[in-house]
Amino acid sequence: MEKIVVGLKRVVDYNVRVQVKSDGSGVETDGVKMSINPFDEIALEEALRIKERGEATEVIVVSIGPSEAQQQLRTGLAMGADRAILVETESSTDALTVARVFKAIIDRENADLVIFGKQAIDDDNSQTGQMLAAIWGRPQATFASAVSIDGGVAKVTREVDSGLETIEVDLPAVITADLRLNEPRYVKLPDIMKAKKKPLDTMSIAELEVAPAPAVKETEFKPPEGRQRGVMVEDVAGLITALKDKGLV
Amino acid sequence: MAKILVIAEHSGTALNPSTAKTVACATQIEGAEIDLAVLGASVADVAAEAATLAGVSRVLTVERAENDAAIAAILAPQIVALAADYSHVFGPSTAFGKDLMPRVAALLGVNQISDIMSVDGSHHFKRPIYAGNAIVSVEAPADSIVVATVRTASYHAVENGNNAAIESAAVDVDIPTHTRFVELQTGSSDRPDLQSAAKVVSGGRALGSKENFELIYKLADQLGAAVGSSRAAVDAGYVPPETQVGQTGQIIAPDLYIAIGISGAIQHITGIKDAGTIVAINKDEEAPIFEVADIGLVGDLFSLVPELTDGLS
Numbered sequence: 155m156e157k158i159v160v161g162l163k164r165v166v167d168y169n170v171r172v173q174v175k176s177d178g179s180g181v182e183t184d185g186v187k188m189s190i191n192p193f194d195e196i197a198l199e200e201a202l203r204i205k206e207r208g209e210a211t212e213v214i215v216v217s218i219g220p221s222e223a224q225q226q227l228r229t230g231l232a233m234g235a236d237r238a239i240l241v242e243t244e245s246s247t248d249a250l251t252v253a254r255v256f257k258a259i260i261d262r263e264n265a266d267l268v269i270f271g272k273q274a275i276d277d278d279n280s281q282t283g284q285m286l287a288a289i290w291g292r293p294q295a296t297f298a299s300a301v302s303i304d305g306g307v308a309k310v311t312r313e314v315d316s317g318l319e320t321i322e323v324d325l326p327a328v329i330t331a332d333l334r335l336n337e338p339r340y341v342k343l344p345d346i347m348k349a350k351k352k353p354l355d356t357m358s359i360a361e362l363e364v365a366p367a368p369a370v371k372e373t374e375f376k377p378p379e380g381r382q383r384g385v386m387v388e389d390v391a392g393l394i395t396a397l398k399d400k401g402l403v
Numbered sequence: 404m405a406k407i408l409v410i411a412e413h414s415g416t417a418l419n420p421s422t423a424k425t426v427a428c429a430t431q432i433e434g435a436e437i438d439l440a441v442l443g444a445s446v447a448d449v450a451a452e453a454a455t456l457a458g459v460s461r462v463l464t465v466e467r468a469e470n471d472a473a474i475a476a477i478l479a480p481q482i483v484a485l486a487a488d489y490s491h492v493f494g495p496s497t498a499f500g501k502d503l504m505p506r507v508a509a510l511l512g513v514n515q516i517s518d519i520m521s522v523d524g525s526h527h528f529k530r531p532i533y534a535g536n537a538i539v540s541v542e543a544p545a546d547s548i549v550v551a552t553v554r555t556a557s558y559h560a561v562e563n564g565n566n567a568a569i570e571s572a573a574v575d576v577d578i579p580t581h582t583r584f585v586e587l588q589t590g591s592s593d594r595p596d597l598q599s600a601a602k603v604v605s606g607g608r609a610l611g612s613k614e615n616f617e618l619i620y621k622l623a624d625q626l627g628a629a630v631g632s633s634r635a636a637v638d639a640g641y642v643p644p645e646t647q648v649g650q651t652g653q654i655i656a657p658d659l660y661i662a663i664g665i666s667g668a669i670q671h672i673t674g675i676k677d678a679g680t681i682v683a684i685n686k687d688e689e690a691p692i693f694e695v696a697d698i699g700l701v702g703d704l705f706s707l708v709p710e711l712t713d714g715l716s
Contacts, residue, residue, distance in 0.1 A: 166533070172533040173536075181533060181536075181537050193651075248514045249514055250512075250514045273651070275533070275650070278532055278650065279517045280505070280517060281508070282505075283505075284502065284503075284505035285509035285515075286509075287476070287506065288479065288505070288509035293581045293582040294506065296475075296502045313644050314499070314587075315497050315498045315597075315598060316587065316589045316645065317588050317590055317643070317645050318587070318588045318645075319588075320586050320588075321584055322582070322583045322585055323582050323583075324581040324582075332644075334637070367514055368512075368513060368514065368544040370516060370541050370542065370543050371541065372540070373527075373540045373541065373542055374539070375538070375539050376537070376539075376540075377538070378531065378537070381676060381681070381694075381697075383693065383696070384696055384697035384698055385699070386693070386698075386699045386700070387700050390714055392700075393698060394714050394715065400680055402659045402679075403626065403715055
């Protein structure tokens with residue numbers, strides 16, 4: 155296999171407690187720390203390991219987003235990706251349009267494997283990988299916790315609700331990474347310096363001749379209805395009494 | 404008028420409880436006619452069970468050998484063929500539905516609405532984002548088919564007792580051979596299923612080892628409960644991944660949830676916020692889990708949990 159394409163989404167950092175704007179128009183992102191979507195970092199780590207085992211020759215990281223997403227792509231390059239592509243857009247993009255953009259890039263690059271995170275931790279959609287596989291007419295192996303490549307076939311173990319499912323898919327294919335696929339490497343300072351010299355191309359959605367999909371409108375954002383803090387009991391006897399009062403034991 | 408096709412999740416022999424909850428969501432759309440599609444290799448028993456679900460007009464069966472394991476790339480084109488007669492296609496937001504439904508949506512040329520938690524109209528829904536830190540109202544385009552997954556924890560299963568018609572649907576599409584099922588390893592457990600259990604006992608990192616998790620299993624067995632866990636406990640190797648509850652694990656809504664040695668990160672809380680009663684046992688009285696717990700007990704789990712198990716026997 156030659157090329158692996160990895161999607162990197164710029165999202166609000168995992169540790170930020172997101173606040174809804176008081177006018178309900180969105181969530182507060184001004185001055186908030188942004189990072190690579192953690193599942194995408196796992197996806198990139200897996201691609202790098204496949205390359206390091208000699209099973210691929212090039213890893214390309216791709217992001218669709220504002221020009222600031224270059225930061226996340228540079229981090230990806232510092233982790234070890236060979237080059238980066240930013241498809242620049244200031245408007246928010248829906249999953250199907252993103253899948254179409256990736257399809258256009260795959261066609262240009264002739265990619266053999268695409269790895270995404272299983273979901274982005276901002277919109278929690280879990281759609282893009284499956285949608286790309288659909289419009290590409292290729293296999294999808296979602297929620298992967300183990301991947302091995304044997305020639306033109308990938309064997310993927312998937313985390314499903316009842317346990318672990320293993321499937322075989324012919325390449326090219328799309329894999330989406332679950333939490334326990336691997337532990338991403340830390341970036342070292344010399345790698346950050348080196349990454350500055352690696353190629354980062356910028357292009358627009360229009361340049362790729364992608365037709366935007368009919369978008370789902372987001373009309374209002376609200377904070378969730380919180381649960382109320384309950385009672386504290388002193389000991390196990392108190393707990394059992396409380397459970398009996400509620401008819402739960 | 405809305406015509407909704409619900410995609411049934413099943414094991415080949417029985418319907419998954421997520422199906423009756425997905426139907427419950429579909430019934431929230433006023434005046435909707437609801438059909439249930441059962442795809443499998445041989446689905447007579449599952450279809451008979453599906454026909455009992457209240458609110459279902461017809462059960463459509465699609466039987467072919469390739470449908471034995473639920474492979475999204477194989478099922479999706481068949482669902483697309485069925486979808487031609489419908490205004491909506493709904494599936495559960497379980498691993499099965501999350502894998503399958505976006506593939507269906509993309510083939511139909513529409514975006515998917517993930518994790519419907521409330522229905523405000525035939526094209527208006529609410530869904531959680533940012534691990535449940537925000538709820539967004541969404542509006543699907545009026546002129547295209549609506550493909551969605553349903554956050555099953557937000558719905559109670561519809562009643563049984565219906566006797567819907569069962570029809571075999573003719574679906575003539577090409578099935579890809581590029582994706583092949585190899586095996587499914589399930590944790591051999593006699594305990595109730597995490598998704599559908601009325602009671603769940605979960606353990607966190609504070610258990611300290613796989614061996615110590617025995618305390619959780621004993622309490623769960625005493626209560627007839629399913630066993631859950633936090634991400635930290637799974638990452639530490641104390642329990643298998645399918646037990647993980649939270650944003651990236653399972654979203655559940657049992658009547659009783661007992662969190663033991665779990666601090667209560669927002670990513671965990673989002674998986675249990677629809678539980679009936681939350682009980683927390685933790686040695687740190689400042690742990691965030693106590694802010695959402697209905698009943699809290701501060702102390703050492705290694706003495707409290709055995710005492711609780713004994714006290715309930």
